[in-house]
Amino acid sequence: MAKNYQILSTIYDTYWGSFAQRYSELVLNFIPEKGQITVLDLACGTGSLAINLARNGFNVKGIDISTEMIEVANLKKNSIKGVEFKVDNMLNPDINRKVDIITCAFDSVNYLLNSSDVRKMFNSSFELLHPGGRFIFDFNTEKxxxxxxxxxxxxxxxxxxxxxxxxxxxxxxxxxxxxxxxxxxxxxxxxKPYEYKEITQILQQVGFEILFTFNNFKGEPVKQDSDRVFVVAEKPK
Ligand SMILES: C[S@@+](CC[C@H](N)C(=O)[O-])C[C@H]1O[C@@H](n2cnc3c(N)ncnc32)[C@H](O)[C@@H]1O
Missing domain, CATH: 2.20.25 (N-terminal domain of TfIIb)
Incomplete structure:
Protein backbone atom coordinates (compact mmCIF):
# COMPACT_ATOMS: atom_id res chain seq x y z
CA MET A 1 0.00 0.00 0.00
CA ALA A 2 1.29 3.44 -0.90
CA LYS A 3 1.15 6.38 1.55
CA ASN A 4 -1.72 8.87 1.25
CA TYR A 5 -1.17 11.06 -1.82
CA GLN A 6 2.08 9.28 -2.75
CA ILE A 7 0.64 8.37 -6.17
CA LEU A 8 -2.48 10.54 -6.13
CA SER A 9 -0.25 13.65 -5.99
CA THR A 10 0.74 13.04 -9.62
CA ILE A 11 -2.85 13.32 -10.89
CA TYR A 12 -4.42 15.43 -8.14
CA ASP A 13 -4.66 18.66 -10.15
CA THR A 14 -6.29 16.94 -13.13
CA TYR A 15 -9.39 16.07 -11.15
CA TRP A 16 -9.44 18.41 -8.15
CA GLY A 17 -7.30 21.39 -9.21
CA SER A 18 -10.21 23.67 -10.16
CA PHE A 19 -11.46 23.81 -6.58
CA ALA A 20 -8.49 26.01 -5.65
CA GLN A 21 -9.39 28.75 -8.13
CA ARG A 22 -12.85 29.10 -6.62
CA TYR A 23 -11.39 28.91 -3.13
CA SER A 24 -9.02 31.82 -3.84
CA GLU A 25 -11.98 33.94 -4.97
CA LEU A 26 -13.76 33.05 -1.73
CA VAL A 27 -10.72 33.93 0.41
CA LEU A 28 -10.27 37.27 -1.40
CA ASN A 29 -13.74 38.31 -0.19
CA PHE A 30 -12.69 38.00 3.44
CA ILE A 31 -9.28 39.68 3.55
CA PRO A 32 -8.95 42.19 6.41
CA GLU A 33 -8.06 45.80 5.45
CA LYS A 34 -4.30 45.88 5.83
CA GLY A 35 -1.06 46.40 3.90
CA GLN A 36 0.97 43.25 3.30
CA ILE A 37 -1.18 40.20 4.08
CA THR A 38 0.43 37.01 5.33
CA VAL A 39 -1.26 33.64 4.82
CA LEU A 40 -0.66 30.15 6.15
CA ASP A 41 -2.34 27.46 4.02
CA LEU A 42 -2.73 24.30 6.12
CA ALA A 43 -2.83 20.99 4.20
CA CYS A 44 -1.95 22.97 1.08
CA GLY A 45 -1.74 19.88 -1.13
CA THR A 46 -0.25 20.67 -4.54
CA GLY A 47 -0.19 24.38 -3.64
CA SER A 48 -2.75 25.79 -6.10
CA LEU A 49 -4.56 27.95 -3.53
CA ALA A 50 -1.29 29.22 -2.03
CA ILE A 51 0.09 30.07 -5.47
CA ASN A 52 -3.11 31.89 -6.49
CA LEU A 53 -2.99 33.94 -3.30
CA ALA A 54 0.69 34.77 -3.85
CA ARG A 55 -0.20 35.95 -7.37
CA ASN A 56 -2.62 38.34 -5.67
CA GLY A 57 0.29 39.87 -3.75
CA PHE A 58 0.04 37.97 -0.46
CA ASN A 59 2.95 36.43 1.34
CA VAL A 60 2.02 32.75 1.63
CA LYS A 61 3.38 29.70 3.36
CA GLY A 62 1.84 26.31 2.52
CA ILE A 63 2.36 23.22 4.65
CA ASP A 64 1.29 19.65 4.04
CA ILE A 65 2.05 16.31 5.66
CA SER A 66 2.62 14.65 2.27
CA THR A 67 6.14 14.95 0.88
CA GLU A 68 4.83 14.11 -2.59
CA MET A 69 2.16 16.85 -2.55
CA ILE A 70 4.81 19.37 -1.44
CA GLU A 71 7.12 18.18 -4.24
CA VAL A 72 4.37 18.95 -6.79
CA ALA A 73 3.70 22.34 -5.13
CA ASN A 74 7.40 23.24 -5.32
CA LEU A 75 7.54 22.30 -9.01
CA LYS A 76 4.46 24.46 -9.76
CA LYS A 77 5.59 27.51 -7.84
CA ASN A 78 8.36 28.08 -10.38
CA SER A 79 9.51 31.69 -10.15
CA ILE A 80 6.43 33.04 -8.36
CA LYS A 81 7.50 35.29 -5.51
CA GLY A 82 6.02 35.31 -2.02
CA VAL A 83 5.18 31.65 -1.64
CA GLU A 84 7.00 28.82 0.06
CA PHE A 85 6.10 25.23 0.88
CA LYS A 86 7.14 22.90 3.66
CA VAL A 87 6.32 19.38 4.83
CA ASP A 88 4.65 19.81 8.22
CA ASN A 89 1.70 18.66 10.30
CA MET A 90 -1.26 21.03 10.61
CA LEU A 91 -1.85 19.81 14.16
CA ASN A 92 1.13 21.80 15.32
CA PRO A 93 2.88 23.68 12.52
CA ASP A 94 6.44 24.74 13.14
CA ILE A 95 5.89 28.40 12.23
CA ASN A 96 7.63 31.17 14.10
CA ARG A 97 5.58 34.22 13.16
CA LYS A 98 1.94 35.12 13.28
CA VAL A 99 -0.14 35.53 10.11
CA ASP A 100 -3.28 37.41 9.01
CA ILE A 101 -5.10 34.53 7.33
CA ILE A 102 -5.09 30.76 7.83
CA THR A 103 -6.79 28.57 5.24
CA CYS A 104 -7.47 24.84 5.28
CA ALA A 105 -9.24 23.94 2.07
CA PHE A 106 -11.16 21.09 0.52
CA ASP A 107 -12.17 18.83 3.40
CA SER A 108 -8.62 18.55 4.75
CA VAL A 109 -10.12 18.93 8.26
CA ASN A 110 -11.87 15.58 7.71
CA TYR A 111 -8.47 13.86 7.71
CA LEU A 112 -8.36 14.62 11.46
CA LEU A 113 -10.01 11.51 12.84
CA ASN A 114 -11.19 12.74 16.22
CA SER A 115 -12.52 15.96 17.64
CA SER A 116 -9.59 16.37 20.03
CA ASP A 117 -7.29 16.67 16.99
CA VAL A 118 -9.69 19.20 15.47
CA ARG A 119 -9.53 21.18 18.71
CA LYS A 120 -5.73 20.93 18.69
CA MET A 121 -5.58 22.24 15.10
CA PHE A 122 -8.02 25.08 15.88
CA ASN A 123 -6.00 25.97 18.99
CA SER A 124 -2.70 26.16 17.15
CA SER A 125 -4.37 28.17 14.34
CA PHE A 126 -5.74 30.59 16.95
CA GLU A 127 -2.26 31.01 18.42
CA LEU A 128 -0.74 31.60 14.97
CA LEU A 129 -3.16 34.37 13.97
CA HIS A 130 -2.75 38.07 14.68
CA PRO A 131 -5.72 39.58 16.55
CA GLY A 132 -8.30 40.31 13.83
CA GLY A 133 -6.83 37.48 11.74
CA ARG A 134 -9.16 35.09 9.95
CA PHE A 135 -9.43 31.33 9.73
CA ILE A 136 -11.14 30.10 6.55
CA PHE A 137 -11.86 26.43 5.99
CA ASP A 138 -14.49 23.89 4.98
CA PHE A 139 -15.45 20.42 6.12
CA ASN A 140 -17.65 17.56 4.96
CA THR A 141 -20.62 16.58 7.07
CA GLU A 142 -21.95 13.04 7.41
CA LYS A 143 -24.42 13.83 4.61
CA LYS A 192 -14.29 11.54 9.53
CA PRO A 193 -17.39 13.67 9.05
CA TYR A 194 -18.04 16.60 11.37
CA GLU A 195 -21.27 18.44 11.98
CA TYR A 196 -21.94 22.17 11.97
CA LYS A 197 -22.75 22.26 15.66
CA GLU A 198 -19.65 20.43 16.87
CA ILE A 199 -17.27 22.47 14.69
CA THR A 200 -18.77 25.85 15.62
CA GLN A 201 -18.80 24.84 19.28
CA ILE A 202 -15.09 23.93 19.25
CA LEU A 203 -14.24 27.17 17.41
CA GLN A 204 -16.04 29.24 20.03
CA GLN A 205 -14.47 27.32 22.92
CA VAL A 206 -11.04 28.00 21.42
CA GLY A 207 -11.87 31.73 21.31
CA PHE A 208 -12.84 32.32 17.66
CA GLU A 209 -15.75 34.51 16.68
CA ILE A 210 -17.71 32.98 13.81
CA LEU A 211 -18.23 35.62 11.12
CA PHE A 212 -19.84 33.60 8.31
CA THR A 213 -20.83 30.06 7.51
CA PHE A 214 -22.19 28.94 4.18
CA ASN A 215 -23.18 25.99 2.12
CA ASN A 216 -21.28 26.49 -1.13
CA PHE A 217 -19.16 28.87 -3.17
CA LYS A 218 -22.27 30.92 -3.93
CA GLY A 219 -22.46 31.83 -0.24
CA GLU A 220 -25.86 30.23 0.31
CA PRO A 221 -26.81 29.62 3.96
CA VAL A 222 -25.97 26.34 5.71
CA LYS A 223 -28.95 23.99 5.68
CA GLN A 224 -29.95 21.08 7.88
CA ASP A 225 -28.68 18.73 5.17
CA SER A 226 -25.59 20.62 3.92
CA ASP A 227 -22.93 18.15 2.83
CA ARG A 228 -20.12 20.71 2.98
CA VAL A 229 -19.84 23.71 5.27
CA PHE A 230 -17.54 26.70 4.73
CA VAL A 231 -16.50 28.75 7.77
CA VAL A 232 -14.92 32.18 8.18
CA ALA A 233 -13.89 32.72 11.82
CA GLU A 234 -11.97 35.59 13.38
CA LYS A 235 -9.57 35.86 16.28
CA PRO A 236 -11.02 38.80 18.24
CA LYS A 237 -9.13 42.11 17.83
C1 LIG B 1 -8.20 16.82 -0.20
S1 LIG B 1 -6.53 17.33 -0.09
C2 LIG B 1 -6.72 19.09 -0.12
C3 LIG B 1 -5.46 19.78 -0.62
C4 LIG B 1 -5.58 21.28 -0.83
N1 LIG B 1 -5.92 21.97 0.40
C5 LIG B 1 -6.60 21.62 -1.90
O1 LIG B 1 -7.49 22.44 -1.65
O2 LIG B 1 -6.50 21.08 -3.00
C6 LIG B 1 -6.16 17.00 1.62
C7 LIG B 1 -4.73 17.33 2.00
O3 LIG B 1 -4.62 17.25 3.43
C8 LIG B 1 -3.29 16.82 3.71
N2 LIG B 1 -3.24 16.41 5.12
C9 LIG B 1 -3.93 15.41 5.72
N3 LIG B 1 -3.62 15.38 7.04
C10 LIG B 1 -2.73 16.38 7.27
C11 LIG B 1 -2.05 16.85 8.44
N4 LIG B 1 -2.23 16.29 9.65
N5 LIG B 1 -1.22 17.91 8.32
C12 LIG B 1 -1.01 18.49 7.10
N6 LIG B 1 -1.62 18.07 5.96
C13 LIG B 1 -2.48 17.03 6.05
C14 LIG B 1 -3.08 15.74 2.70
O4 LIG B 1 -1.72 15.37 2.57
C15 LIG B 1 -3.68 16.39 1.45
O5 LIG B 1 -2.72 17.11 0.72
Whole structure:
Protein backbone atom coordinates (compact mmCIF):
# COMPACT_ATOMS: atom_id res chain seq x y z
CA MET A 1 0.00 0.00 0.00
CA ALA A 2 1.29 3.44 -0.90
CA LYS A 3 1.15 6.38 1.55
CA ASN A 4 -1.72 8.87 1.25
CA TYR A 5 -1.17 11.06 -1.82
CA GLN A 6 2.08 9.28 -2.75
CA ILE A 7 0.64 8.37 -6.17
CA LEU A 8 -2.48 10.54 -6.13
CA SER A 9 -0.25 13.65 -5.99
CA THR A 10 0.74 13.04 -9.62
CA ILE A 11 -2.85 13.32 -10.89
CA TYR A 12 -4.42 15.43 -8.14
CA ASP A 13 -4.66 18.66 -10.15
CA THR A 14 -6.29 16.94 -13.13
CA TYR A 15 -9.39 16.07 -11.15
CA TRP A 16 -9.44 18.41 -8.15
CA GLY A 17 -7.30 21.39 -9.21
CA SER A 18 -10.21 23.67 -10.16
CA PHE A 19 -11.46 23.81 -6.58
CA ALA A 20 -8.49 26.01 -5.65
CA GLN A 21 -9.39 28.75 -8.13
CA ARG A 22 -12.85 29.10 -6.62
CA TYR A 23 -11.39 28.91 -3.13
CA SER A 24 -9.02 31.82 -3.84
CA GLU A 25 -11.98 33.94 -4.97
CA LEU A 26 -13.76 33.05 -1.73
CA VAL A 27 -10.72 33.93 0.41
CA LEU A 28 -10.27 37.27 -1.40
CA ASN A 29 -13.74 38.31 -0.19
CA PHE A 30 -12.69 38.00 3.44
CA ILE A 31 -9.28 39.68 3.55
CA PRO A 32 -8.95 42.19 6.41
CA GLU A 33 -8.06 45.80 5.45
CA LYS A 34 -4.30 45.88 5.83
CA GLY A 35 -1.06 46.40 3.90
CA GLN A 36 0.97 43.25 3.30
CA ILE A 37 -1.18 40.20 4.08
CA THR A 38 0.43 37.01 5.33
CA VAL A 39 -1.26 33.64 4.82
CA LEU A 40 -0.66 30.15 6.15
CA ASP A 41 -2.34 27.46 4.02
CA LEU A 42 -2.73 24.30 6.12
CA ALA A 43 -2.83 20.99 4.20
CA CYS A 44 -1.95 22.97 1.08
CA GLY A 45 -1.74 19.88 -1.13
CA THR A 46 -0.25 20.67 -4.54
CA GLY A 47 -0.19 24.38 -3.64
CA SER A 48 -2.75 25.79 -6.10
CA LEU A 49 -4.56 27.95 -3.53
CA ALA A 50 -1.29 29.22 -2.03
CA ILE A 51 0.09 30.07 -5.47
CA ASN A 52 -3.11 31.89 -6.49
CA LEU A 53 -2.99 33.94 -3.30
CA ALA A 54 0.69 34.77 -3.85
CA ARG A 55 -0.20 35.95 -7.37
CA ASN A 56 -2.62 38.34 -5.67
CA GLY A 57 0.29 39.87 -3.75
CA PHE A 58 0.04 37.97 -0.46
CA ASN A 59 2.95 36.43 1.34
CA VAL A 60 2.02 32.75 1.63
CA LYS A 61 3.38 29.70 3.36
CA GLY A 62 1.84 26.31 2.52
CA ILE A 63 2.36 23.22 4.65
CA ASP A 64 1.29 19.65 4.04
CA ILE A 65 2.05 16.31 5.66
CA SER A 66 2.62 14.65 2.27
CA THR A 67 6.14 14.95 0.88
CA GLU A 68 4.83 14.11 -2.59
CA MET A 69 2.16 16.85 -2.55
CA ILE A 70 4.81 19.37 -1.44
CA GLU A 71 7.12 18.18 -4.24
CA VAL A 72 4.37 18.95 -6.79
CA ALA A 73 3.70 22.34 -5.13
CA ASN A 74 7.40 23.24 -5.32
CA LEU A 75 7.54 22.30 -9.01
CA LYS A 76 4.46 24.46 -9.76
CA LYS A 77 5.59 27.51 -7.84
CA ASN A 78 8.36 28.08 -10.38
CA SER A 79 9.51 31.69 -10.15
CA ILE A 80 6.43 33.04 -8.36
CA LYS A 81 7.50 35.29 -5.51
CA GLY A 82 6.02 35.31 -2.02
CA VAL A 83 5.18 31.65 -1.64
CA GLU A 84 7.00 28.82 0.06
CA PHE A 85 6.10 25.23 0.88
CA LYS A 86 7.14 22.90 3.66
CA VAL A 87 6.32 19.38 4.83
CA ASP A 88 4.65 19.81 8.22
CA ASN A 89 1.70 18.66 10.30
CA MET A 90 -1.26 21.03 10.61
CA LEU A 91 -1.85 19.81 14.16
CA ASN A 92 1.13 21.80 15.32
CA PRO A 93 2.88 23.68 12.52
CA ASP A 94 6.44 24.74 13.14
CA ILE A 95 5.89 28.40 12.23
CA ASN A 96 7.63 31.17 14.10
CA ARG A 97 5.58 34.22 13.16
CA LYS A 98 1.94 35.12 13.28
CA VAL A 99 -0.14 35.53 10.11
CA ASP A 100 -3.28 37.41 9.01
CA ILE A 101 -5.10 34.53 7.33
CA ILE A 102 -5.09 30.76 7.83
CA THR A 103 -6.79 28.57 5.24
CA CYS A 104 -7.47 24.84 5.28
CA ALA A 105 -9.24 23.94 2.07
CA PHE A 106 -11.16 21.09 0.52
CA ASP A 107 -12.17 18.83 3.40
CA SER A 108 -8.62 18.55 4.75
CA VAL A 109 -10.12 18.93 8.26
CA ASN A 110 -11.87 15.58 7.71
CA TYR A 111 -8.47 13.86 7.71
CA LEU A 112 -8.36 14.62 11.46
CA LEU A 113 -10.01 11.51 12.84
CA ASN A 114 -11.19 12.74 16.22
CA SER A 115 -12.52 15.96 17.64
CA SER A 116 -9.59 16.37 20.03
CA ASP A 117 -7.29 16.67 16.99
CA VAL A 118 -9.69 19.20 15.47
CA ARG A 119 -9.53 21.18 18.71
CA LYS A 120 -5.73 20.93 18.69
CA MET A 121 -5.58 22.24 15.10
CA PHE A 122 -8.02 25.08 15.88
CA ASN A 123 -6.00 25.97 18.99
CA SER A 124 -2.70 26.16 17.15
CA SER A 125 -4.37 28.17 14.34
CA PHE A 126 -5.74 30.59 16.95
CA GLU A 127 -2.26 31.01 18.42
CA LEU A 128 -0.74 31.60 14.97
CA LEU A 129 -3.16 34.37 13.97
CA HIS A 130 -2.75 38.07 14.68
CA PRO A 131 -5.72 39.58 16.55
CA GLY A 132 -8.30 40.31 13.83
CA GLY A 133 -6.83 37.48 11.74
CA ARG A 134 -9.16 35.09 9.95
CA PHE A 135 -9.43 31.33 9.73
CA ILE A 136 -11.14 30.10 6.55
CA PHE A 137 -11.86 26.43 5.99
CA ASP A 138 -14.49 23.89 4.98
CA PHE A 139 -15.45 20.42 6.12
CA ASN A 140 -17.65 17.56 4.96
CA THR A 141 -20.62 16.58 7.07
CA GLU A 142 -21.95 13.04 7.41
CA LYS A 143 -24.42 13.83 4.61
CA UNK A 144 -21.54 13.96 2.10
CA UNK A 145 -20.32 10.47 2.97
CA UNK A 146 -23.76 8.91 3.33
CA UNK A 147 -24.73 10.30 -0.07
CA UNK A 148 -21.60 8.86 -1.66
CA UNK A 149 -21.57 5.53 0.17
CA UNK A 150 -20.50 2.82 -2.32
CA UNK A 151 -19.48 5.47 -4.84
CA UNK A 152 -17.23 3.94 -7.47
CA UNK A 153 -15.66 5.44 -10.56
CA UNK A 154 -12.87 4.57 -12.99
CA UNK A 155 -10.92 7.55 -14.27
CA UNK A 156 -8.30 7.73 -16.98
CA UNK A 157 -4.76 8.90 -16.14
CA UNK A 158 -1.69 9.12 -18.41
CA UNK A 159 -0.74 5.54 -19.27
CA UNK A 160 -3.80 3.90 -17.71
CA UNK A 161 -6.55 4.45 -15.14
CA UNK A 162 -7.35 4.39 -11.46
CA UNK A 163 -10.42 3.19 -9.57
CA UNK A 164 -11.87 5.39 -6.84
CA UNK A 165 -14.09 3.54 -4.34
CA UNK A 166 -15.69 5.10 -1.28
CA UNK A 167 -17.62 3.39 1.51
CA UNK A 168 -19.03 4.93 4.66
CA UNK A 169 -19.31 3.12 7.99
CA UNK A 170 -22.03 4.96 9.90
CA UNK A 171 -21.33 3.04 13.16
CA UNK A 172 -17.70 4.08 13.26
CA UNK A 173 -18.52 7.40 11.51
CA UNK A 174 -15.57 6.85 9.16
CA UNK A 175 -15.34 7.08 5.38
CA UNK A 176 -12.88 4.85 3.60
CA UNK A 177 -11.70 5.70 0.09
CA UNK A 178 -9.48 3.36 -1.89
CA UNK A 179 -7.60 4.68 -4.90
CA UNK A 180 -6.36 1.69 -6.88
CA UNK A 181 -4.08 2.32 -9.85
CA UNK A 182 -3.75 0.25 -13.02
CA UNK A 183 -0.24 -0.85 -12.03
CA UNK A 184 -1.52 -2.44 -8.80
CA UNK A 185 -0.50 0.36 -6.44
CA UNK A 186 -3.18 1.63 -4.07
CA UNK A 187 -3.85 4.14 -1.33
CA UNK A 188 -6.33 4.04 1.55
CA UNK A 189 -7.74 7.37 2.76
CA UNK A 190 -9.80 7.59 5.95
CA UNK A 191 -11.89 10.66 6.74
CA LYS A 192 -14.29 11.54 9.53
CA PRO A 193 -17.39 13.67 9.05
CA TYR A 194 -18.04 16.60 11.37
CA GLU A 195 -21.27 18.44 11.98
CA TYR A 196 -21.94 22.17 11.97
CA LYS A 197 -22.75 22.26 15.66
CA GLU A 198 -19.65 20.43 16.87
CA ILE A 199 -17.27 22.47 14.69
CA THR A 200 -18.77 25.85 15.62
CA GLN A 201 -18.80 24.84 19.28
CA ILE A 202 -15.09 23.93 19.25
CA LEU A 203 -14.24 27.17 17.41
CA GLN A 204 -16.04 29.24 20.03
CA GLN A 205 -14.47 27.32 22.92
CA VAL A 206 -11.04 28.00 21.42
CA GLY A 207 -11.87 31.73 21.31
CA PHE A 208 -12.84 32.32 17.66
CA GLU A 209 -15.75 34.51 16.68
CA ILE A 210 -17.71 32.98 13.81
CA LEU A 211 -18.23 35.62 11.12
CA PHE A 212 -19.84 33.60 8.31
CA THR A 213 -20.83 30.06 7.51
CA PHE A 214 -22.19 28.94 4.18
CA ASN A 215 -23.18 25.99 2.12
CA ASN A 216 -21.28 26.49 -1.13
CA PHE A 217 -19.16 28.87 -3.17
CA LYS A 218 -22.27 30.92 -3.93
CA GLY A 219 -22.46 31.83 -0.24
CA GLU A 220 -25.86 30.23 0.31
CA PRO A 221 -26.81 29.62 3.96
CA VAL A 222 -25.97 26.34 5.71
CA LYS A 223 -28.95 23.99 5.68
CA GLN A 224 -29.95 21.08 7.88
CA ASP A 225 -28.68 18.73 5.17
CA SER A 226 -25.59 20.62 3.92
CA ASP A 227 -22.93 18.15 2.83
CA ARG A 228 -20.12 20.71 2.98
CA VAL A 229 -19.84 23.71 5.27
CA PHE A 230 -17.54 26.70 4.73
CA VAL A 231 -16.50 28.75 7.77
CA VAL A 232 -14.92 32.18 8.18
CA ALA A 233 -13.89 32.72 11.82
CA GLU A 234 -11.97 35.59 13.38
CA LYS A 235 -9.57 35.86 16.28
CA PRO A 236 -11.02 38.80 18.24
CA LYS A 237 -9.13 42.11 17.83
C1 LIG B 1 -8.20 16.82 -0.20
S1 LIG B 1 -6.53 17.33 -0.09
C2 LIG B 1 -6.72 19.09 -0.12
C3 LIG B 1 -5.46 19.78 -0.62
C4 LIG B 1 -5.58 21.28 -0.83
N1 LIG B 1 -5.92 21.97 0.40
C5 LIG B 1 -6.60 21.62 -1.90
O1 LIG B 1 -7.49 22.44 -1.65
O2 LIG B 1 -6.50 21.08 -3.00
C6 LIG B 1 -6.16 17.00 1.62
C7 LIG B 1 -4.73 17.33 2.00
O3 LIG B 1 -4.62 17.25 3.43
C8 LIG B 1 -3.29 16.82 3.71
N2 LIG B 1 -3.24 16.41 5.12
C9 LIG B 1 -3.93 15.41 5.72
N3 LIG B 1 -3.62 15.38 7.04
C10 LIG B 1 -2.73 16.38 7.27
C11 LIG B 1 -2.05 16.85 8.44
N4 LIG B 1 -2.23 16.29 9.65
N5 LIG B 1 -1.22 17.91 8.32
C12 LIG B 1 -1.01 18.49 7.10
N6 LIG B 1 -1.62 18.07 5.96
C13 LIG B 1 -2.48 17.03 6.05
C14 LIG B 1 -3.08 15.74 2.70
O4 LIG B 1 -1.72 15.37 2.57
C15 LIG B 1 -3.68 16.39 1.45
O5 LIG B 1 -2.72 17.11 0.72
Missing amino acids: AYRKNNNFEIRRMVPGGYYDHKMTYNSHKRLAQTIFEFFDGQWELHIQ
